[in-house]
Amino acid sequence: MSTAEDMAEMPVQLPREPANAAQARSRYFNSGNAFNIKLPPVPGHIFVDEPAAALKMEKTGFIDCDQSASMQCAFPATTPLMLARYAVVKAGETLDTTLSNTASIWYVIEGSADLSIGEEKAALGKGDVFLLPGGTASSIAARQDGVLWAVGNDPQLKFDASVPVTGAEAAVQFVHYPAGEIAHQLDVVYNRNANADTSGHALIFSAEKTVAARNITPTMTLSLNTLKPRSxxxxxKHNSAAITLVVAGEPAYSMVAEQKCDWSPWATLVTPPAAKHSHHNHGSTRAEFLIVQDGGFYYHARTMGFEFY
Ligand SMILES: [Fe+2]
Known part of the structure; x- marks a missing residue:
């Protein structure tokens, strides 16, 4: 009878007599113990305290939607690969928006401000969307009290201990989508019939540099989804995680993994990877919600796994 322990119970295996520091750094696992780490699931959650805190306009700075503790993640994260945050910029003050990510996708909830990034400048107003390349010095100077929402792939870079590539080789450029133009482009979509396989009318944001993939950044997608009254x-489900900003919808809610998440103004909803979900507008006005997904990542890896129930 063998007294050998199950290989799944074995600790890490170390080199016997390493000849140098590089050999000493080697470690070995086996087919029993290498693949049985159980990570906690990504919580399905609707962040309502964070937008409420941001809208109080107490202090210029960021308020993260951070679920890193419950995901056992060593750095701030809303989903494993994305971080959502609200940005508060009080009138007359400036917020440094230089972030360590490939890109961040921004939405102006309230206020008007002057954005400066590298050599470029833009006047921002309520309802504007913009895309900021990471690692390039940028800042937002508020003319009126401002609240913004931003999602970046900061955790993806942290996970891989990588830094953004800047300049001509950067994956994205600064792009501005003014509110008036977004409304016009959505009207263009609304004037066409949705086919049976399309759920609601959505406007998908892309950019010159990423137009071939129809994405806004290589790994992230941005969609302004709408639901007609009472629809x-x-x-x-899909394998990408989704981070959704409630823009309009009363009353409306989402079902995420059989859990009802009531919408409230400017809440941030997290749809975990592969979770069954649906969005419901019970109101008499159009519901609008802005969805960032790490869909480019899964699409590229051929693992999107989109299915209707
Ligand atoms: Fe979805």
Whole structure:
């Protein structure tokens, strides 16, 4: 009878007599113990305290939607690969928006401000969307009290201990989508019929540099989804995680993994990877919600796994 322990119970295996420091740094696992780490699931959650705190306009700075503790993640993260945050910029003050990510996708909830990034400048107003390349010095100077929402792939870079590539080789450029133009482009979509496989009318944001992939950044997608009064998006799932900003919808809610998440103004909803979800507008006005997903990542890896129920 063998007294050998199950290989799944074995600790890490070390080199016997390393000849140098590089050999000493080697470690070995086996087919029993290398693949049985159980990570906690990504929580499905709707952040309502963070937008409420941001809208109080107490202090210029960021308020993260951070679930890193419950995901056992060593750095701030809303989902494993993305971080959402609210940015508060009080009138007359400036917020440094230089972030360590490939890109961040921004939405202006309240206020007007002057953005400066590298050599470029833009006047921002309520309802504007913009895309900031990471690692390039940028700042927002508020003319009126401002609250913004931003999602970046900061955790993806932290996970891989990588830094953004800047300049001509950067994955994205600064792009500005003014509110008036977004409304016009959405009207263009609304004037066409949705086919049976399309849920609601959505405007998908892209940019010159990423137009071939129809994405806004290589790994992230941005969609302004709408639901007509008293309509719903059917239940479906995908392997990408989604971070959704509630822009308009009263009353409206989402079902995420059989849990009801009531919408409230400017809340941030997290849809975990592969979770069944659906969005429901019970109101008499159009519901609008801005969805960032790490869909480019999964699409590239051929693992999107989109399915309707
Ligand atoms: Fe979805």
């Amino acid at each position: 719903e998006q059917p239940p479906h």
